Amino acid sequence: MADDPQIVEGQRVLGVVPGKPAVGDEKVPERQKLVFTWPHLLVRHAVASLGVLLFVLAVAILFNAPLKEIANPAVTPNPEKAPWYFVGLQELLSLLHPMIAGVLLPGMLVGGLIMLPYIDRNPARKARFRKVAVWTF
Structure with missing residues (x-):
């Protein structure tokens, strides 16, 4: 039973790798490594x-x-024009039903972005094997 964990001073040792120090074992960094x-x-x-x-x-x-004309407090700009970051959503509203274009499609997009880390469960650490993670970030 040499593979069984042993009790050492009240702690359980699960494994020891011989020949290599533990991570962060170096107490004082060498002078050459400092910048x-x-x-x-x-x-x-x-x-x-x-x-x-x-x-x-x-x-x-x-x-x-070029700048636009000086602001006139008597004339307000057209409120039907969306800011540039909502123009695509405004175009969808003109093409589709408001419930679909304003709630379902943006909700599915945000939900899909939230679910991406759970979809790409590749255990590889190298970037060339993590195509979805590299593509999204």
Whole structure:
């Protein structure tokens, strides 16, 4: 019965892997593994932020985005126009019954997105074997 768990000081040992330390066994990290936040990480963040800022500035200068007329409090905009993120839903409402287009289809879409982690139950850890997880995220 060498495979049976043994009692060691009131605790039950279920398995020991010989020759390898437990995860996180290293008490003091080696000096070579340490990298300081300043200047290494913060300089990279600053360079990336400046790059994004310059890109947005260049796009704003090159492409004209005209403004609408000055707001008139006497005239309200058309309330029947949905914001851009609801335009697809508004088009569905014009084509289908309101119960289907406004409740059932969006509910099924949200429910399907919530159920995705339970549908893809692949135990593999590598990304090339997790097609659904990689595709959704």
